[in-house]
Amino acid sequence: MSEISESLAEVGQGALAANAAEPEAGGAGDGHTHESACLNCGTALIGSHCHACGQAAHVHRTLGAFFHDLLHGVFHFEGKIWRTLPLLAWRPGKLTREYIDGRRASYISPIALFLFSVFLMFAVFHATQGHEEGKTTGNLIGIGQNVESVRADMRKLEAERAAAVVRGEATGSIDRQIARKKEALAALDSLEAEGLDIEISDKSGKGIHSDIPQIDKALKKFKANPDLATYKLQTYAYKYSWALIPISVPFLWLLFPFSRRFHLYDHTVFVTYSLCFMTMLVIVTMLAGALGAAWVGAVLFFAPPVHMYRQLRETYALGRLSALWRAWLLVWFSGTALLLFFILIMAQTGG
Template sequence: MSEIGEGLAEIGQGTLAAQAIEPHAAGSGDGHTHESACLNCGTPLIGAHCHACGQAAHAHRSLGAFFHDLLHGVFHFEGKIWRTLPLLAWRPGKLTREYIDGRRARYISPIALFLFFVFLMFAVFHATESHEEHGGEGNLIGVGQSAQSLEAELSKLEAQRSTAVAKGEATAALDDLIEKRTETLAALQELKAENIAVSLPTGDGQGMHSDIPQIDKALGKYKANPELAAYKLQTYAYKYSWVLVPISVPFLWLLFPFSRRFHLYDHTVFVTYSLCFMTLLVIVTMLAGAGGVAWVGGVLFFVPPFHMYRQLRETYALSRFGAIWRTWLLVWFSASALLIFFILIMAQTSG
């Protein structure tokens, strides 16, 4: 229950942060106009909202109204989310083009939606990770055992079997365990023979190596204190998720170099809405895994290229061929952006 409580707390926190970026989502909107002048800027009021600063004409001053505004923000976003999500999922190009062209009142801004989804993603992660942390008795080896530790364990098991045979005791259970450990050890040795580095979450850290100094340094920290390193990795990924936007925009610009029709602002809106959808896919995948339908994640793996194609074609008014080859490049660009983001995060965790 504690994980769920923390998750709900993060959802609320994310909503409040999103409201700070999407200010009109937090207004009362009930039509009360008891004040004759705006309480924020002093402008004479005409209607339910100040025409100068946009603040609601009537300010709620009760505890019930405060929690009503909070719940309204979490579950409704002034109704905008129910108009935004269908377009984001099926017609992302129309949503992106509408926002770029200034028709924004009906939709949540891309940065507010992205911020909210990031909070939601980590809230879901913390709420569901307990289902994945503990392996069952059926695991062949404990998480993080290396070939060396397996060899030591096999030696102990063989000694136990010899003792059991000398005493005339049954050895069926030990024989089965020795067979499983031997198969696992053979697989690890085969990987080693093929020069494949085996990186395990815990243990002695053997084989944890890359060709990037920053990552190697972070892996060293991970080896010294895996739990602390994993916590820092999650924390920095959470804090710096917004960096994915400026990292990705230059890659998208390469698809339309020196274009006079499309500008960096257009690409930024495109990238941010695209990241919103990809984050939503991650959320759905985690929920599906926690619900015992992990195959949903395998199906959703093929969705991003199709979504990119639809968003590219309608946002930039491309032909089918123009959208297809740009989608192919964008998939590779996205992988590159994620790699850069990963390197930056790993560099932060090694600090």
């Protein structure tokens, strides 16, 4: 129940953040006053907003109106959400081009939609990805069994090393495996002292490591305390989700190098709306999985390339072949951008 409450809180927070970027247009209704002069600056009103400071002409002063505005902000976005989402899903290129060309009043801005979709994605994640206390995913075995397993592997490796020495062969590879086993054993001993359980998912004994020091440090923290590391990973991914935009824009620019027709602003709008769609796709996949329809995720796996192709073609007025090869490259560029984002998050987690 607490996870659902936290999820609703995050949805509300996302709505408020998105509403800050996409102010509501206001309007008459129950719980709203009807002023002849702006309550903020005193200017005479000639419409639904003050032409001097931009504040809505009608402000709510009842508790019912307050909650109406809250629900309105979460689910309605002044009606723009219902005009934006269909275009985002089916004609993303038209939505992007309309916004770039200045026809924006009917749609949610890309950054507002991005903020809201990210909040919603993490809210759905927390609501659907429950876990049991004191356990991690996979096959769990007790600390004592883990220690004995590692020690048995070490004895086997030491026997292999001794045999290699007798044969006059190099032992560098075996020495590195033994060193990693010793590190794992030290970590298990500390966990055993705390009475915790741990999952050993790498049966080969080689472990997972990286040549990048920050990431290697983060991976070691994952091994030592998976639950804490996973929590930190989610937290940093949540905080730095906006970084996907500046990471992705240069890759899109590479598809139109030195173009005078298209500018970085165009690419930024394109990338932000595209990320909104991909985030919504993840939300649908998680909800489908929670409802026992995991096959939906398998079907939606093919949606991103098609969406990129359609968005590229209409946003940049490309022919089919031109949009096709750019979409193919964009799929690879997107994977690279996600990898860079993951490296950024792992480096932060390992700090």
